[in-house]
Amino acid sequence: MVRLGVIGYGGRIHGVIEHNLRQLDPDIRVVGVVDPDEAGVRNRLAACDRDGARFYPDLAALVKQGRIDALAIGTRCNLHTPYAIQAAGYDLPLFLEKPVATDMRQAAALEKAFARSRCRVVVSFPLRVSPLCALARDYLAGGAVGDPIHVTAVNYVPYGTIYWEAEYRNWGITQGLFLQKATHDFDYLMYLMDAPIVRVAAMRTVGKVFGGRKKAGLVCSQCREQDACLESPANRRRHGTSGDHGDHRCVFSTDCGSAAAGTLNEDCSSALIEFAGGAHGVYTQVFYSRRDAASRGATVSGYQGTVSFDWYTNELHRVRHHAPFSATERAGEGASHFGGDLELARDFLALIRGATRSRTPIETGIQSVYACLAAKSAAETGRFVAVRQLS
Ligand SMILES: NC(=O)c1ccc[n+]([C@@H]2O[C@H](COP(=O)([O-])OP(=O)(O)OC[C@H]3O[C@@H](n4cnc5c(N)ncnc54)[C@H](O)[C@@H]3O)[C@@H](O)[C@H]2O)c1
Numbered sequence: 001m002v003r004l005g006v007i008g009y010g011g012r013i014h015g016v017i018e019h020n021l022r023q024l025d026p027d028i029r030v031v032g033v034v035d036p037d038e039a040g041v042r043n044r045l046a047a048c049d050r051d052g053a054r055f056y057p058d059l060a061a062l063v064k065q066g067r068i069d070a071l072a073i074g075t076r077c078n079l080h081t082p083y084a085i086q087a088a089g090y091d092l093p094l095f096l097e098k099p100v101a102t103d104m105r106q107a108a109a110l111e112k113a114f115a116r117s118r119c120r121v122v123v124s125f126p127l128r129v130s131p132l133c134a135l136a137r138d139y140l141a142g143g144a145v146g147d148p149i150h151v152t153a154v155n156y157v158p159y160g161t162i163y164w165e166a167e168y169r170n171w172g173i174t175q176g177l178f179l180q181k182a183t184h185d186f187d188y189l190m191y192l193m194d195a196p197i198v199r200v201a202a203m204r205t206v207g208k209v210f211g212g213r214k215k216a217g218l219v220c221s222q223c224r225e226q227d228a229c230l231e232s233p234a235n236r237r238r239h240g241t242s243g244d245h246g247d248h249r250c251v252f253s254t255d256c257g258s259a260a261a262g263t264l265n266e267d268c269s270s271a272l273i274e275f276a277g278g279a280h281g282v283y284t285q286v287f288y289s290r291r292d293a294a295s296r297g298a299t300v301s302g303y304q305g306t307v308s309f310d311w312y313t314n315e316l317h318r319v320r321h322h323a324p325f326s327a328t329e330r331a332g333e334g335a336s337h338f339g340g341d342l343e344l345a346r347d348f349l350a351l352i353r354g355a356t357r358s359r360t361p362i363e364t365g366i367q368s369v370y371a372c373l374a375a376k377s378a379a380e381t382g383r384f385v386a387v388r389q390l391s
Helices: 011-024 038-044 059-065 077-087 104-115 131-141 177-193 233-239 336-352 362-381
Strands: 003-007 029-034 070-073 094-096 121-123 150-156 197-205 268-275 280-286 295-301 305-310 315-320 326-330
Touching: 003 011, 003 059, 011 070, 011 336, 029 059, 059 070, 059 077, 070 077, 070 336, 077 094, 077 104, 104 362, 121 336, 121 362, 131 177, 131 295, 131 305, 131 315, 131 336, 150 177, 177 197, 177 268, 177 280, 177 295, 177 362, 197 362, 268 362
Parallel strands: 003 029, 003 070, 070 094, 094 121, 150 280
Antiparallel strands: 150 295, 197 268, 268 280, 295 305, 305 315, 315 326
């Protein structure tokens, strides 16, 4: 039996444990938790964990008394670094949620802490390890496009209202959507291109769609505009659009943050990215897309060919530029994060059983944060920003 300790037992880590880790190892048990919301966690815990899980005041007590085999950190974004730095002091396999840091001070401290650590990490980057991305990487590594010279990557997010109606709207916690969302995409792009991002220019559009002047604390049930508002529960249900279909917080409220103060998540943002070795690309993320507008994936090209894939259509296309052949491959369906969460669970269990290598080690999380921070800074200043590199 694997004895797991969890710091921040929220919705995301519960899903990973319940639907992915337990699918591969039904005997895994949550035996220790650090989380101030004990009642909420007890509600969330699976039946098989309820009796055995003990609550501890901090990570040191959990490690000292919990006899755990591994740790998972599933708090909200701003707490990933402080807890991960503590975890670096123990020789326990660690599953760490993304983004691994939310500012440069945190990211640099994390790099320093892990430079001397024996703690092996699976950073929660499901896209990099998803079978479709792995297939694309195989083709690229096999020379399908020759030297990769350019990449176009898009993320038309069909569930983007969570960034204005859920805790993600709290700027102090997330620091914007490059860190929150693009951390995944920059990571898989560096993997595909087999090179770190070294320079970024970026732009963000804020306050054109979400955020606004509706009063603080407003929820739909207290709003006079429920009939007309496209985001009301009734209208979301009628139109088959995503988002909370129950009474929810207003996505046009002052609570979402202030564009003037730079504390409002962007409706969309884009980055022009340069990779070590000279290839370049563009990445765009759009958060007001709905329904069939969903699209996430990349097109990588070189002189010899083009490889493109999209996780929503679950298809990969290969075009040979200098031979009369093109091919389309379809991936299997139905797995969370396009099969990536199951792969992360596989990697984490392998670490627990003694494997020494993770496909998403701490370095991938930190390097991605460095690229996201450069994009954030570039969007704020209108300048190209050099990306800090892991030392
Ligand atoms: N990798 C992915 O694809 C993916 C997907 C979704 C969410 N996430 C990330 O997962 C993280 C958690 O998201 P969520 O939706 O599960 O949030 P959540 O609010 O459901 O969970 C956070 C948990 O942390 C607990 N917590 C609060 N303060 C704490 C403290 N000081 N010490 C310990 N625990 C504390 C809360 O009580 C809660 O149980 C976010 O950072 C998000 O970016 C990643």
